Amino acid sequence: MGLASQVMxxxxxxxxxxxxxxxxSSRWWTPSAQAKxxxxxxxxxxxxxxxxVEVLPDMLERAIPGAAAAGFILGVMLVMGIEFFSEKLSExxxxxxxxxxxxxxxxxxxxxGVLIGVASVAGGEGxxxxxxxxxxxxxxxxxxxxxxxxxxxxxxLSQTRVLVTSALMGFAPxxxxxxxxxxGGYVNGAWTxxxxxxxxxxxxxxxxxxxxxxxxxxxxxxLATLLFFxxxxxxxxxxxxx
Numbered sequence: 613m614g615l616a617s618q619v620m621x622x623x624x625x626x627x628x629x630x631x632x633x634x635x636x637s638s639r640w641w642t643p644s645a646q647a648k649x650x651x652x653x654x655x656x657x658x659x660x661x662x663x664x665v666e667v668l669p670d671m672l673e674r675a676i677p678g679a680a681a682a683g684f685i686l687g688v689m690l691v692m693g694i695e696f697f698s699e700k701l702s703e704x705x706x707x708x709x710x711x712x713x714x715x716x717x718x719x720x721x722x723x724x725g726v727l728i729g730v731a732s733v734a735g736g737e738g739x740x741x742x743x744x745x746x747x748x749x750x751x752x753x754x755x756x757x758x759x760x761x762x763x764x765x766x767x768x769l770s771q772t773r774v775l776v777t778s779a780l781m782g783f784a785p786x787x788x789x790x791x792x793x794x795x796g797g798y799v800n801g802a803w804t805x806x807x808x809x810x811x812x813x814x815x816x817x818x819x820x821x822x823x824x825x826x827x828x829x830x831x832x833x834x835l836a837t838l839l840f841f842x843x844x845x846x847x848x849x850x851x852x853x854x
Contacts, residue, residue, distance in 0.1 A: 645830045664844075
C-alpha cells in the first residue's frame, strides 16, 4: 500500500468509526442517561489525551510563542463563534439546537485527520506513528459517535437525518488526512505551531464545554471517573510504547 493510499485508509477508518457509533446509539441502542455519561467520560478522556499526549508536547518542542498565541486565539474564536450561532439557531427553533455539537465535533475531527496526514508524512510508509495515532483517534471518534447519535435524537432529528448528518461528518477526517498529507511536507515552523494551537483549543472546548459539561448533568459515579482516567491512561501508554 502506497503512502497516499495508507493516509486515505486511515482517514476513512476514523470517519467510519464516527458513523458506526452514531448509527448504533441512534437506531439500535438508546443508552440511559447514566450510560451516556459513561460514554462521554470515555470520549472526554480520549480528547484530553489527544491534547496532552499528541498536541501540546509538539507545540512545546517547537516553542514559537507568537504563532501558538495566534493559533490558540483563532481556535477559541472559532469554537465560541460556533456556540454563538448555535444559540441564535436555538432561539429561532424554540428549543435546543444540535449545531454547536455538530460544528465543534466536525472541526475537531477534521483537525484530527490533519494530524493523521502530517504523522504519515513524518513517519513515512510503514511507520508506526500514524497507525497508533489513527487507532487512538478512531477509538475517540467511536465514543464521540455514540454520544453524538443519542444527543441528535434528543434534539429531535430523525434516524434518517442522524445517519445523513453523521455520514457527511465522516468525510471530515478523510478530507483532513488528505490535506495533512499533501501539505505536511510544505507547512512547517510557525504555520505548524499555529495549527497545533488551534487544534488544542478546539479539542479542549469539545471535552470541557460539550462532552464533560453534559456528562455531569447526571450523578457522578466512581466508574465514570475511572473511565475518564482509564481512557486517558490507555492512550498515554500506547504513545509511550510507540
